[in-house]
Amino acid sequence: MGIESDLFCSNLVRRFGSNAAVDHVSLDVPAGTFFSILGPSGCGKTTLLRLLAGFDRPDEGDIHIRGARMNDVPPNRRPVNMVFQHLALFPTMSVGDNIGYGLKRQKVPAAERRTRIARVLEQVGLPGMENRNPGELSGGQRQRVALARCLVLEPTLLLLDEPLGALDLKLREQMKIELKHLQKAFGTTFVYITHDQSEAMVMSDQVAVMKDGRFDQVAPPEELYREPATPFVAGFVGDNNRLTGELVAVQDGLAELRLDDGSMVRGRLGQSSPPIGERADLFIRPESLVLGGDALRPDYSALRASVTATLFDGANSRLEADSAGQTLYARLPQDGSAPRLREGAGVQLAWDPMLARVFAPGAV
Template sequence: MGKDSDLCCDQLIRRFDHMTAVDQVSLDVPAGTFFSILGPSGCGKTTLLRLLAGFDRPDSGDIFIRGQRMNDVAPNRRPVNMVFQHLALFPTMTVGENIAYGLRRQKVPAAERRKRIAEVLEQVGLPGMSDRNPQQLSGGQRQRVALARCLVLRPTLLLLDEPLGALDLKLREQMKVELKHLQKSFGTTFVYITHDQSEAMVMSDQVAVMRNGRFDQVAPPEELYRHPATPFVAGFVGDNNRLSGEVTRVSGDTVELTLAGGAQVSGLAVSPGLTPGQQADLFIRPEALQLQPTVTGERLSRLTAGVVTTLFDGANSRVELEVAGQTLFARLPQDGSWTSLAGGHPIQLSWAPALARVFAGATP
């Protein structure tokens, strides 16, 4: 347990009948961190958040908040607050009354309440809106009121249960940036759960990728993206091409892969445990693929593919490709380098070996 940690969990387990929803989860979240738990529906992330909030109890393992064991502490006595997807603002109360609700329960004097409400409204960008009704506000403003209602209580941890899920796409993109700014402004430790990789990657200092009740990898967003530890992380975080094949040669720090269909790819960075004859999967990010090498003096992996089609995708073009019966795509800039490529046209792809990953015995 780190001495500067706001949250530590040690080997948490939670079972329901014959299913283990949280399976030996340990984590250490430093103070002031935006920590996200990312995973598909049913992976256990909501159950884990309920354990942290005190709405449920672990079958084994421990939860510590600022060094204090929380297993037997009631939810209302934990230094924790929670923002839900559906906000749960009181429609018959004003914005100020909604924010004051928790302060009243804590018996904070009226003068102190007014001061703290004014301060938190200023911090969340809603000054002077204390007397408004929540129904008069936009979706983004209501979201900020829900955050203010929690943050005014000055919790050690703010738990956020997919709070952007009910917003439209444009507002969700805006709120991702605002949430990150608010977290830094308040300095509160956020624990955020989501199935949306974009939310986790944009906002977080650390991300835990969860699958089947366990963490596959815990790392900063850039590390997850560039150096996934498992095939699941490689496929779940960001767009990725996946090509199946067999390891035909391992030499020093490189490996050669024969793809299903016979195409060979050499010069790949070796991964632990790879041996000739093993089935393996090659993962390559679409933006790593080049039609023409742009880096000189660097060893590149190469592959010949056929163009299927090209699609306009804003600032980039998505070029659909086929190699040995398997499909992949490249994300290329709108510089005209691909415009003459017709369907079936063979092209040479290249990429830096460090930008691809090979996993032995990869699973779906």
């Protein structure tokens, strides 16, 4: 257990019949961290959050918050608060009464309640709104009231269960930045549940990618993106091209694959590499693909392809091309450096092998 850990869990298990929704999960979250648990629906992340909150109990393993074992501590006695997706504000109470509800239940004196409510409203950017009704606020303002209601209690952990899921796209993008700023301003440890990789990548200090009740990888966002530990992480975090072939050689950490059309390609070996002669998957990011030409380095891998579509996407164009029945995606800059390509045009798509990862076949 880390000396400055706000949350430490060891080998947590929660079963429902023969199914382990949480399967020997361990984590160590330092104080003041924005920690996200990212995974698809049904992977166990909400069950894990319920264990942390005390709404459910683990079948095995331990939960420690600030060094104290929490397994038998009821939810209302844990130094934890929770923000739900639908916020659960009291519609007939004022903003101030919503925020002060927990303080009132703790029998905090009225004068101190008013001081703390005013202070937290200032901190979340809603000064002077104590007497407003939640129905008069925008979606983003209601979101901040829900956060203020939790943060005013000064919890050790703030648990957030997909709180941005009900917001429209533009507001969701804005709230991602605001949530990160608020977490840093308060210094509270956030444990954030999401299936949206963009939320996790933008806001988090550490991200745990969850699959089938287990953590596939726990790392900072940039490491997850650039150094995926498993084929599932490579396929789930960000866009990736996936090429399958036979592993024919390994030298100096680089694997060489023969694709089904006979093309030879290379990439760095991942943690799970198959034996020579077995099938393997190569993953390469769309932004790592470049259009081939005379200036290509001799160590680059390259495939011949035919353009099937070019799609405008803001700062980039999304190029789709077919290579022997395999669809490849590339991102080309809109700065005039990339040629204008028509459907059916022949291209060469190439990449630096150090930017590709090769794994034994696995679920993506």
